[in-house]
Amino acid sequence: MEFQGFERENGEVGVRNYVAVIPTVGCANEVVEEITGRVNGCKALLHHQGCCHIPSDLETVERVLIGWGRNPNVAAVLLVGLGCEGVSIDRVYDEISKSKKPVEKIVIQENGYRKTVEKGVETVKKLLELAKESKRENFDLSKLTIGVKCGASDTTSGIASNPAVGEAIDKIIENGGTVIFGEITEIIGAEHILAKRAVSSEVSEKILSSVKELERKVRSLGIDLRGCNPTPGNIRGGLSTIEEKSLGAIVKGGSKKIRGVLEYGEKPTSNGLYVMISPGREIEFLTGPVAGGAQMILFTTGIGAPQGYPIAPVIKICGNPRTCSRLHEHIDVDVSDIITEGVSVQKAAERILEKVVSVASGEKTKAELIGYDKTVDIYIRGMIL
Amino acid sequence: MKKVGRAIVLHERDNVATMLNDVDSGEEIEVISQHGTFKIKALNRIPFGHKVSLRVIRKGERVVKYGEVIGVAVKNIQKGEHVHVHNLKSMF
Known part of the structure; x- marks a missing residue:
């Protein structure tokens, strides 16, 4: 029995080929919604966590953000942070990068809403071009x-x-x-x-x-x-x-x-x-x-x-x-x-x-x-x- | 047309089957198992989703569904009898 999926750089296989836009904290959701609303073919993972947790929960949130980014259905990732959240956007970025897929990050407190959205849209368009290169092949x-x-x-x-x-x-x-x-x-x-x-x-x-x-x-x-x-x-x-x-x-x-x-x-x-x-x-x-x-x-x-x-x-x-x-x-x-x-x-x-x-x-x-x-x-x- | 009751055995170790429709006392139940179908007679009215005994289960014996013990019989249970909270108790 075989299916047709997208092979990733690390040998894992996706059944979808998405660019994921991930807020590292719930406070970045507005920006992520705006970016994903302006470009077809990308997916927002809106959630409400990422800050003001006990340490074990903060660890869980980081594990999930990394896991989302590394999921083989995701071809490329844009992380959107606020800047002061408990989650470390750099750590999440580094861990996702280990899967060898393209990862980018932008921080709202460095740019403000409009500029972050603008940069985000440009980045997602670029990542979508990269994602298009993947083609389905047979896997068991x-x-x-x-x-x-x-x-x-x-x-x-x-x-x-x-x-x-x-x-x-x-x-x-x-x-x-x-x-x-x-x-x-x-x-x-x-x-x-x-x-x-x-x-x-x-x-x-x-x-x-x-x-x-x-x-x-x-x-x-x-x-x-x-x-x-x-x-x-x-x-x-x-x-x-x-x-x-x-x-x-x-x-x-x-x-x-x-x-x-x-x-x-x-x-x-x-x-x-x-x-x-x-x-x-x-x-x-x-x-x-x-x-x-x-x-x-x-x-x-x-x-x-x-x-x-x-x-x-x-x-x-x-x-x-x-x-x-x-x-x-x-x-x-x-x-x-x-x-x-x-x-x-x-x-x-x-x-x-x-x-x-x-x-x-x-x-x-x-x-x-x-x-x-x-x-x-x-x-x-x-x-x- | 005569109404036919129908029940499913979810594992070969099970001593009860689960009703796929309602059956009245005295009616026949067609029991579907992995190894084919057989018939038993309902001794009570047994509603959809409830259990019917496939053989005599003595007081103290374990009742098995999904191939696992779901509790213990607290009364003797006849073949074709409704198995529920009145004659089956959790082992916790």
Whole structure:
């Protein structure tokens, strides 16, 4: 199985060929919006972080900004800083440059709004010319890293879309690919099962401790995540225990061995399956695997989650027949025939795999066609100071 | 036309299947598994998304879905019976 992608200087392969314009702090968003609004073909990664964080969060933000820039879907980068932010624009610039792709930076406090915009537009036009030189070539699936997510889930997610995606990612891993899933909140109640699938006792321990750590933090705020699950709505839908609920979510992670636990935004060190410490909310979750190098996301939904991502195609898979017909403009792969016609999960997984290959080769996702792909953010765990 | 219930087995180790539609007590359920389909009779009304037992599960036995333990039976459960919070409890 092969797809057609863009090879980068460092040997990684993109499924898209974007010039990314990245604010190093939320205060630079206006300038980035103006620049990207004036030139076709570039992508803004607007977020709200980059300053007044506790040190561990500042480290996370820098990791994400570097990871965005290094993502193989990005051909070239323009960084826009304010000047006084906590994030070091120079460090971000240097780290992205190591991937050998063209990187430029401009700072608002050195130029003011108008001049920064003007310079930014010129720079982006120049970077777009460089990006145009890349052409699609054939590569096997070992060049793919895929993030997996479920959102706006319902009963059909645990029966149809999540098991089908689980089957599909098993195949991707068998073909040498890399897969990242996470959402630690969704793992609670099934962490012992995931831990059994770890390649080493060290990884197993890390899975258990990531859940413990999240539960401890949330408990300190007076909330018991384990005790409030399954919710009354889950029980009406047929879920009897927290184990069952969590299994229904993590089944989208397939059945392969777990190679490691990644920090949020961290890049996997080899191929295979990884768990990333990440939240369930879409706008922050999606940033995690993309900053970790994922070129695409497989995203299951029941009720209908519309969001894409600026620099990575997000494939929506749905098992709810009503959602698939009502929201067909948002759903890329309809697997509702698992429910309506008793089609096997394996057959549905084949369709998902075909879609992965065609989207990787350039076919636009529904979110890309609509342009439902602009809202992102970075997962911050401490206070804003 | 006689209504047919339909349920899916998500893993070969499972002792329950998940309903793909609603079924009434006494109606037949066509169970879809990786190794083909077979029929069982529903002993209760079982709604869409809820679980049906594929065999006798004794009190204290583990209930398995997705190939993993989702809890323990707190009552004897008959083949074709609705499996939910009244006869299945979390192991936490």
